Amino acid sequence: MPLSSPTKRATLSITVSERGTVESCVTVDGICELDGAQNKISYLIPEGTKVKKGDVVAKFDGSEIQKNIAQQEIKHKQALTRIETTQQEMEIERNKGESDLIAAKVELTLARLDLEKYEQGDYPAEITKQEGEMTLKKTNMQAESAKLEQYKALMKKGFKTSEEVRIQASKVAAEELDYSSSVQLLEVKRKFEHRRKTTEYSSKADQAAKKVDQAAATAKAQVAKAASEYEAAKATSGIEEQQLKTYQAQMEKTVIKAEQDGIVAYSNERYWDPSSQVREGATVYSRQKIFSLPDMTRMQVKVNIHESLIKKIKAGQKAEVRIDAFPNIVFIGTVKSVSQLADSSSSWRTGGVKEYTTIVVIDDLVGQDLKPGMTAEARILVGELKDVLVVPMQAVAEHRGDFFAFLIVGEDIRMQKVKVGDNNEKLVQVLEGLKEGDVVALDAHARAAAHFKAEDAKDGGADEKKPETTPAPETKGP
Incomplete structure (x- = not known):
């Protein structure tokens, strides 16, 4: 009798196995x-x-960078000095502008005072003085004229000589000339000298006012120029400082x-x-x-899962990890991540078959010194079927899409068509065709091949495909 096994109920663990490479979780x-x-x-x-x-x-060799730092430090110090210089120049220009503006305002005030003084003081005083002198000269002229008339009367009486009358007439003529000059001078002061000096003082006041505006504008322009140079110096210093920091950062690197x-x-x-x-x-x-x-201290295994199986893999699933370098140790791991995109770098070596990168973190290294690059196999537990009817994988064979088992009844062995479900590397679920306790042969593959050989020959040798012992195409073997 062949080796056999009873059909029994058990918990069927569904796993997906794939080989991969050990790597660090954090590199x-x-x-x-x-x-x-x-x-x-x-x-x-x-x-x-x-x-x-x-x-x-x-x-890295930092000699050239150190040289750049030394040169840049000099440039930065020069830039800082330039900031101080331009700041002082800005203050000087500001003070000079304020001083020039004050001087211009004082000059304007004095010019306006000179104009006011002339119009309200000097000119009226000169006119009053000139009118008084003119009145005095007129009185003198009248007195000398009256005296001349007296001399003429006395000369007729013989008391004055003609020479004395002539002398007195000369005095009258002199007084008349002096009076006439005084009248003319008063007229000149009123008509010409007043207008001339008023124009002169007004012009000086206007010029002084313009100087005030000019001093204000000049001060503003000079301060703005100095401020611009100060801001430019600060900007230059900032650039030089940033360049220095860049060199220093490069030196650190x-x-x-x-x-x-x-x-x-x-x-x-x-x-x-x-x-x-x-x-x-x-x-x-x-x-x-x-x-x-x-x-x-934290290692993981990277595996590529076939596209037909990737739908079964989810983050958080537990896995057994076996590493070739430690064949007697089973490491426990957990699925950390499943790529959403196929690994394009592997398509050339898989004939266009799409695979998805899956990361399994090893939960405990159990004191072993794992190294990146070691070859490993991850067996991921994707599900469990409790209390299902199972038989060993060797007890089922496939032929032309149908599955068969060989049932042992007493001394007889007969072929039994079955319907199978999920499987793992050891057991396959039986949905129909067998019941609990049935004993099946474990050489189903060989028996199926012999049984269907004659039938295939009758069909003209068509479909020479050998029976398969793997009932589900998506299952990965160990």
Whole structure:
């Protein structure tokens, strides 16, 4: 009799298995953040070194940057000095403008006072004086004229000589001339000198007023110019300071420190190209990846799940993880994420079949030293069928889309058509055709092949397809 197994009820665990690669849950990359494409590496910690957060991993040659910092510090100090100078010049211009404006206003006040003084003081006083002198000269002229008449009368009586009359007549003529000159001078003062001096003083007042406006405008312009130079100096200083900070920041970036605990792995993907190797003395470009720093205390497995199975995978499902380097240890994991998009990088090696990247986090490393790149298998528990009828996978064979089992009854073995459901790597669910307690042979594949051989020959050898022992095409084997 062949090996056999009873049909029984059990809990059927449905799993999806796939092989993948171990990697760190958290990997921090060390990036060259220096500008340019000729950044020379001056120091590298040996690859594989375990480092702590804050440890120095790599250094770049910073001699040129240090030279730039020294030159920029001089420029920055000059810019600061320029700020102080222009600020003082601005204050000087402001004070000078205020002084010039005050002087111009004083000159305007004095000019207006001179005009007012002449019109209300000097001119009336001069006129009054001139009129008084004219009145006095008129009185003198009249007195001398009366005296002349007396001399003429006395000369007729013989008391005055003709010479005395002639002399007195000369005095009268002189007084008349003096009076006439005084009258003319008064007329000149009233008609011409008053208008001339009024015009002169008014012009001086107008000129003084213009000087006030000019002084105000000049002061404003000079202060604005000085303020503009001050603002320009501050802007220049800001630019020079920012450039200095840029150089200083670049100097700080000549040292790359570990951002977390981990093992240093240098980025040498192009291993065939010596010029691109990360090593001391090599030059790298800005934003080039120098090393990776995986956190070795938190590891995960990255697997690609076939598109026919991805609908069964959900975040939070538990999984068993087996790593080739530790064949006797079963690690427990949890599905962390399932990609929403197919992995385009894998389509070329899978013949166009779409696969979806799935991350399984290893919950407990159980003290083992896992390393990135190790090969692993993740068996994800996608469901459980409780109290279902099951038989071993070897007890069912497939032929032309139908499934068959071989039922052992006493000494007889007969073929029984069955309807199957879900399965895993060991058991398959039986929906119809068998009942609990039925004993089935475990060599269904061989028996089905022998049974259908003659029938296939009668059909002209058509459909030479061998029976399959895998009842569900989406199941992954171990």
